[in-house]
Amino acid sequence: MGLLSGSVTFVRYNVVGDIPQNFWDLASDQIKRFAFRDIDETYDEVSVGWVSVLNMFDAEFAYASFAAGDHICLTMRVDERKVSPKVLKKFCLKEEERIKKERQIPKISRGQRLEIKENMEMLLMKRAVPVPATYDLVWSLAENTVLFFSTNQKAQAQLEDFFKDTFGLLLSLDIPYTTAERLLSASELPALANISPAVLV
Amino acid sequence: MDLIELITEKRFIGQEFLTWLWFKSDERGGTVLLPVTGEDITLVFEKHMLLEFGEGDSHEKIVCTGLQAELKEARTGLRMGKKLEQARIHMIRGEYEWHMTIKASLMEFRSVRVPKTMDGADEGDSQEAVEGRLLDRIGLLEKVYKTFDELLGQFIKIRISDQWPGEADKLRNWIHHSDR
Numbered sequence: 317m318g319l320l321s322g323s324v325t326f327v328r329y330n331v332v333g334d335i336p337q338n339f340w341d342l343a344s345d346q347i348k349r350f351a352f353r354d355i356d357e358t359y360d361e362v363s364v365g366w367v368s369v370l371n372m373f374d375a376e377f378a379y380a381s382f383a384a385g386d387h388i389c390l391t392m393r394v395d396e397r398k399v400s401p402k403v404l405k406k407f408c409l410k411e412e413e414r415i416k417k418e419r420q421i422p423k424i425s426r427g428q429r430l431e432i433k434e435n436m437e438m439l440l441m442k443r444a445v446p447v448p449a450t451y452d453l454v455w456s457l458a459e460n461t462v463l464f465f466s467t468n469q470k471a472q473a474q475l476e477d478f479f480k481d482t483f484g485l486l487l488s489l490d491i492p493y494t495t496a497e498r499l500l501s502a503s504e505l506p507a508l509a510n511i512s513p514a515v516l517v
Numbered sequence: 518m519d520l521i522e523l524i525t526e527k528r529f530i531g532q533e534f535l536t537w538l539w540f541k542s543d544e545r546g547g548t549v550l551l552p553v554t555g556e557d558i559t560l561v562f563e564k565h566m567l568l569e570f571g572e573g574d575s576h577e578k579i580v581c582t583g584l585q586a587e588l589k590e591a592r593t594g595l596r597m598g599k600k601l602e603q604a605r606i607h608m609i610r611g612e613y614e615w616h617m618t619i620k621a622s623l624m625e626f627r628s629v630r631v632p633k634t635m636d637g638a639d640e641g642d643s644q645e646a647v648e649g650r651l652l653d654r655i656g657l658l659e660k661v662y663k664t665f666d667e668l669l670g671q672f673i674k675i676r677i678s679d680q681w682p683g684e685a686d687k688l689r690n691w692i693h694h695s696d697r
Contacts, residue, residue, distance in 0.1 A: 319651075319654060319655075320650075320651075320654065322630065322631075323628045323629065323630050324626075324628075324629045324631065324658065325625070325626065325627045325628060325629065326625075326626050326629070326658065327623065327624075327625050327626070328624070328662060369651070370647065381644070381647075383648075384648045384651040384652050384655065385648070385652050385655075387651075387652070387655055389651055389655075454655055454658075456655075456659070463655075463658060463662075467620075467623075467625050467627065488520065489520060489623075490624065491520075491523065491524055491527070491531065491622070491623055491624055492527070492530045492531035492534060492621070492622075492624050492669060493523055493527035493530050493531075494520075494523070495624065495666060495669055496530065496669060496670075496673040499666065499669065499670040499673060500670075500673065500674070500677075504674075504677060507677035507678075508673065508677055511530075511676060511677060513529040513533070514529075514533055514681075514685055516533075516536070516595070516598075516685065516688055516689050516692055517595075517596060517597070517598045517689070517692070517693075
């Protein structure tokens with residue numbers, strides 16, 4: 317459901333604050349600084365970074381490929397190692413059985429059980445293959461709005477944090493009330509704040 | 518008020534807007550006038566609607582599907598005080614047409630089918646061609662939300678003015694008497 321798919325889903329954000337002058341240079345540096353770093357060969361649990369909207373393996377942005385007119389088009393890629401709870405449970409039970417047999421004890425203490433769980437989680441996390449997720453965005457510099465191509469709340473929270481880390485600017489989700497605030501003049505805002513739900517039956 | 522409170526407290530604005538838009542579209546057989554540009558556009562509510570009622574534990578949702586003329590269940594829902602939260606809309610503006618689902622309380626644009634504007638032959642892989650494709654796509658998406666901004670602006674200006682009691686009467690009348 318990304319920017320270039322046949323059917324797209326998006327929400328709109330407002331960028332809070334003014335964009336500094338020479339923003340393209342700054343943006344280019346910051347995008348490269350916060351570009352996606354692969355964790356396939358490491359044991360990191362999660363990696364968040366920018367990649368090209370055209371290719372999730374392109375984090376180099378040769379020829380400023382994030383620029384389209386006065387828009388910045390980016391994909392936020394999130395790779396995360398996850399261990400399914402069922403798999404974790406299975407490996408914990410297996411290890412408990414092994415220890416009981418080895419030490420010839422009938423029961424495992426609660427403390428030991430927790431320790432086994434921690435160790436198993438670490439071991440399985442290292443073995444897990446990072447699962448990738450990608451979310452596109454289009455930032456219109458002229459209008460200071462961002463279209464974000466996901467309605468997933470976790471992804472939206474991740475975007476808000478990562479956008480702030482990268483560009484030092486806050487994003488504010490556009491809902492009908494805030495859009496209405498923008499569309500009205502200052503003298504009309506008190507009337508907007510005072511309306512209550514209409515009874516239409 | 519922070520954003521989370523605003524989303525909860527003011528969710529009725531998006532829902533009333535979508536209901537009003539359905540009424541406006543129905544009033545003129547699927548045509549709506551854009552006030553700023555003075556342009557008539559086609560805006561047809563079709564196939565799928567979601568209405569909701571109540572909050573918290575007593576929150577209810579009903580999904581209605583059917584052809585445009587047969588959304589009787591959705592109209593009955595409105596008569597029972599349910600709020601229109603989501604609708605599938607077919608929009609034609611100028612030479613382009615879109616299909617989309619609008620989620621009213623958060624103004625989410627879902628499953629937007631964007632018109633195809635280029636032939637396969639135009640779709641090269643050069644940097645210029647790719648940028649052109651991106652800009653084309655962005656322009657078509659901007660057109661969608663700008664159209665809805667214009668309509669929301671029209672609604673909200675009426676909603677906060679002394680025209681609203683009269684408009685609300687027309688809306689009530691439509692809710693109670695359409696398709697009977």
